[in-house]
Each structure stands twice: as structure tokens, then as C-alpha cells.
Amino acid sequence: MKRARLIYNPTSGREQIKRQLPYILERLEKAGYEASCHATTGEGDAINAARTAVKRKYELVIAAGGDGTINEVVHGLAEQEYRPNLGIIPVGTTNDFARAIEVPRIIEKACDVICDGHQMPIDIGKVNEHYFINIAGGGKLTELTYEVPSKLKTMLGQLAYYLKGMEMLPFLKPTNVRIQYDKEVFEGEIMLFLVANTNSVGGFEKLAPSADMSDGFFDLIILKKTNLAEFIRIATLAVRGEHINDKNIIYTKARRINVEVDEKMQLNMDGEYGGMLPGEFLNLHRHLNVFVPEHIAKKKYE
Numbered sequence: 001m002k003r004a005r006l007i008y009n010p011t012s013g014r015e016q017i018k019r020q021l022p023y024i025l026e027r028l029e030k031a032g033y034e035a036s037c038h039a040t041t042g043e044g045d046a047i048n049a050a051r052t053a054v055k056r057k058y059e060l061v062i063a064a065g066g067d068g069t070i071n072e073v074v075h076g077l078a079e080q081e082y083r084p085n086l087g088i089i090p091v092g093t094t095n096d097f098a099r100a101i102e103v104p105r106i107i108e109k110a111c112d113v114i115c116d117g118h119q120m121p122i123d124i125g126k127v128n129e130h131y132f133i134n135i136a137g138g139g140k141l142t143e144l145t146y147e148v149p150s151k152l153k154t155m156l157g158q159l160a161y162y163l164k165g166m167e168m169l170p171f172l173k174p175t176n177v178r179i180q181y182d183k184e185v186f187e188g189e190i191m192l193f194l195v196a197n198t199n200s201v202g203g204f205e206k207l208a209p210s211a212d213m214s215d216g217f218f219d220l221i222i223l224k225k226t227n228l229a230e231f232i233r234i235a236t237l238a239v240r241g242e243h244i245n246d247k248n249i250i251y252t253k254a255r256r257i258n259v260e261v262d263e264k265m266q267l268n269m270d271g272e273y274g275g276m277l278p279g280e281f282l283n284l285h286r287h288l289n290v291f292v293p294e295h296i297a298k299k300k301y302e
């Protein structure tokens with residue numbers, strides 16, 4: 001019999017997952033899985049729970065939580081040779097990745113997606129020893145995000161927050177970097193760079209309009225040094241996806257991106273702290289099989 005392990009964060013979002021556990025486990029059993037679950041206890045625990053599920057050779061691992069929990073589960077699976085299929089139940093405050101693959105935030109419907117059994121092979125990003133499934137990035141702006149008390153989780157969700165809270169903007173400072181992407185190089189001062197695997201980032205659904213999560217490429221966005229007025233203008237354009245042709249933006253596809261920095265720079269991965277730069281971003285092509293709605297799987301992959 002196939003076995004499924006549900007890894008859930010009991011503190012995610014509005015904490016509705018706990019009440020729904022019997023329902024989820026029953027749905028999995030009906031779909032032919034022997035199902036069990038693990039409640040995460042704090043930072044890093046979902047990584048260990050995913051590693052254990054790999055060791056025990058589960059066929060399916062389900063991450064239930066926000067982007068933080070999903071990132072940790074992806075980390076625990078992606079580093080292994082044997083990788084169970086991944087299901088997502090989006091019950092977090094922010095679920096950009098679930099939105100990218102169109103998994104609904106309603107638990108019953110997310111269970112339908114898993115139990116219907118349509119899968120899609122998804123690229124995973126790796127930088128140094130960290131993994132991401134949605135987006136990574138760096139720059140002073142992304143460092144400021146950790147100081148935001150409201151804990152809006154993804155970087156650009158926080159950018160939108162900053163744009164509302166204008167008092168943060170004067171703190172935006174450019175950083176000197178050398179970014180090598182495939183055979184090209186950018187050297188100079190930037191406000192931020194983003195390495196996107198999907199086009200769904202904190203409400204900016206057109207930030208990386210041509211991102212394709214299984215083409216083997218990242219969408220790289222570099223925002224060069226700008227003044228405050230230009231920065232706000234470009235952020236406004238980004239809402240409509242009209243930033244990509246701006247002279248201050250480099251927008252391109254790349255498989256391998258190497259970032260060198262003058263000063264130390266923090267890395268943001270799927271909205272969480274992801275270690276320090278310098279680093280090399282590698283695209284692990286079609287590295288994880290993820291359950292998606294039928295119409296998404298049919299579009300390209302079946």
C-alpha cells in the first residue's frame with residue numbers, strides 16, 4: 001500500500017488545519033494511501049520531518065502551511081536521491097507557490113487536487129545549501145523585510161507594505177554586486193535582484209511574466225540603482241508587468257546565476273531568511289513531482 005505523510009504547521013494562518021486533520025487523513029485513506037501526520041514544532045522541524053519521510057520511503061509527502069512550511073518541506077525532499085511526490089495544502093498567511101500552481105486555499109479542494117492524482121515535474125532552485133521553489137532574492141530591500149513586525153511573509157508582499165509605509169523608503173540603499181548569468185555579466189550597484197521560478201510573488205503576479213516553473217530556467221530580474229522617485233515609479237509599473245522594458249531593469253532567463261558581493265548580503269528564499277551571499281543559483285530541472293489541478297497538468301505535461 002502507498003503511504004502518505006502529512007507535514008503540517010499547526011500555527012499557520014488562522015490555525016484551521018488542526019480541526020480538519022481527520023477529514024484530510026480520511027480523504028487520503030479513501031484515495032488508497034496509508035496516511036499519517038506530523039505537526040511541526042518550530043523553525044527547521046519541517047525539514048527534518050521531510051528527511052524522515054524520505055528515509056522511510058513514503059510515496060507522498062504533503063506540506064500543509066504557508067510558504068515557509070512549504071519551503072522547508074521542499075528543502076528536506078530536494079536534497080535527497082529518492083524524492084516522494086509533493087502535495088500542497090495552502091493554509092498559511094501567504095501561499096504564493098500554491099497560487100502559482102492554482103491549488104485552492106479551501107482544504108477540501110486542495111485534497112481533491114491531491115486525490116485526483118495529476119502531477120507536474122517542477123524545477124527547484126538551489127543556492128549554497130538552501131533550496132527554493134518560488135523565488136529567491138537579495139539586496140538591502142530584502143534585508144529590511146525581516147524587520148517588519150507585521151510578518152508579511154514574501155518579499156514583495158513586504159515591498160507593497162513598504163510602499164504603503166512610506167517612512168521605510170529612505171532606507172533603501174544600493175549594493176555593489178557582480179552577477180554572472182549564463183554567459184553574461186552585470187557589474188554595478190543594484191537595489192535588488194530576484195531569481196523567480198514562478199510568476200506569483202506577493203501579489204505581483206506579473207513580476208516575472210514569462211516565468212515557467214518547468215522550463216529549466218530562472219527568470220532573473222535586476223533592478224539597478226535608482227533614486228526614490230524612480231523606484232516608486234518602477235514598483236508601480238511592476239503591478240501591471242510593465243517594468244520589464246524599463247531602462248533600470250534587466251529581465252532575462254538563465255539556468256545558472258552567480259552572485260558576488262562587496263559587502264555581506266542576506267538571501268531571501270520563498271520569503272524566509274536563506275543564508276548569506278555570495279552564492280551560485282542552480283536550476284534543478286524538473287526535480288520534484290507536485291500534484292496540480294488537472295487543467296494545469298494537461299496544459300503541458302500530460
Ligand SMILES: Nc1ncnc2c1ncn2[C@@H]1O[C@H](COP(=O)(O)OP(=O)(O)OP(=O)(O)O)[C@@H](O)[C@H]1O
Binds near residue numbers: 009043
Ligand atoms: N509549532 C510551531 N510554532 C511556532 N512556529 C512554527 C511551528 N511550526 C513551524 N513554525 C514556523 O512557522 C514559520 C511560518 O510558517 P508558515 O509559512 O507555514 O505560516 P504562515 O501562516 O504563512 O506564516 P506566519 O503565520 O508566520 O505569517 C515556519 O517557517 C516555521 O519556522
